[in-house]
Amino acid sequence: MEEDRLRLGVHTACLVCPLRSNPAYRDFSPEELEFTRHFRSGELHAGAGSAIFHEGNQNAHLYTALSGWGFRYKTLSDGRRQILNYILPGDMIGLQGAIFEEMNHSVEALTEMRLCVFERKPLYSLFEKHPGLGYDLTWIAAQEESILDEHLLSVGQRTAIERAAYLLAFLHHRGRASGVLTSERTLMPLTQAHVADTLGLSIVHTNKTLRKLALSGALRWLDRGCEVLDPDALQRLAKWTPNDQRRRPFL
Template sequence: MSHPPTGPNPCDRCLLRCNPAFLPVTTEELHIIEAFRTGTRAVEAGRPVIEEDRPSPQLYTIYSGWAFRYKTLSDGRRQILSFLLAGDFVGLQDEFAESHTHGVEAVTDVTLCSFARDRLWELFHGQPKLGYHITWLAAREEKMVDDNLVTAGRRNAAERVAMLLMHLYRRAERIGMAREGWVQFPFTQQHIADALGLSLVHTNKTLRRLQQLRLYKLDGGWLRILDPHALQTLGDYFERPLLPTPLI
């Protein structure tokens, strides 16, 4: 999961596909995917991947880095809908959208593989298995939003923070981003507040409290979960065993 110097490789030498978290594909499927791919793109930390109000002609798979999907109300209040990292497929909603849906912004520097939206149907048609996989990814994405909705709707501040820390740690760990119990944590407290539906100040105080309880540790942009059991119980958030994920 280290950053490739010049962006993603051609699909047949894609580093992500060596990752056991992802489902293997046949050579034929790989060729179809490669033909579907239109290129790669790098986005700097903090810059937009997809503008909120403009439909994007591209679909993306995150190749490296962290990003997030969000929506803003007209007075500027912002809600982060979900975080995205390597392997996540973005922009599907727009394909079927009557109009604008959400924005996507890079947290770290991000590299992406891009696909032409208007050839999505072609992909379903020519390779139904890949269509099935895309549906798989859409369903997984929805499940994450479901979880976030439960969080915003029913958990209190400490529970929210506990849940999010475990969630982010687990997702990074799952695709091999953990190094001896530490995971890169590039998020600001503003990101966390926007994701949890809390104010920045209250997020800070809650974070502080859980840190003083020695439930987690944050050092130089790296996160370590000190007491996973406590965080899971507090957040009432338990990861189920995970199946390999399709990768488009």
């Protein structure tokens, strides 16, 4: 089973959290750090392609991605799948599940991932003891909402070419901001099937659309992923500009 590929790691301190070194994130007070350390219950490794949790699950945990790529999706009863958003380092997974009873979407790892695991029970005490962290959670939820707004605009109104350009510009932007993409590591680990299910297009048409974009020189499609060569061109095509967030919170 896929579960085999999930494996619980050792309990290491938040002090050495690999995300903290990224200047994109806001600093914690010592008290907040201490609280987070208690709230945290371990680390999880998920293999590429493994399910982290499934729609309908009642999961006792809450995660923050430490490394790797993943995605959230929903399916209809006959199997049609819509990818809702991608998970990158620093992103929180399972907030909906922590607040409502059930998860109403699924999450799958795209590459190998390392996740920081939190108990969902003490969530309320986080609001009581550390209003700053509570505020951050609202910030995170509002941010996700804002991204979904843009995706909905994309799927509802943009043409196939515009949608593809938007998605790749968006992922490139987020990849750079989160640190998974650098000038050396430029590969975004998607298959064309993922792109298709994100854009609401068939695989065939997605392929033809990506081909056009590659022909224009804006990107290169490699074996199992792609490389953005000209993010500005993609943004112009999609009529989209990222809104930069300096010092975003996390956890």
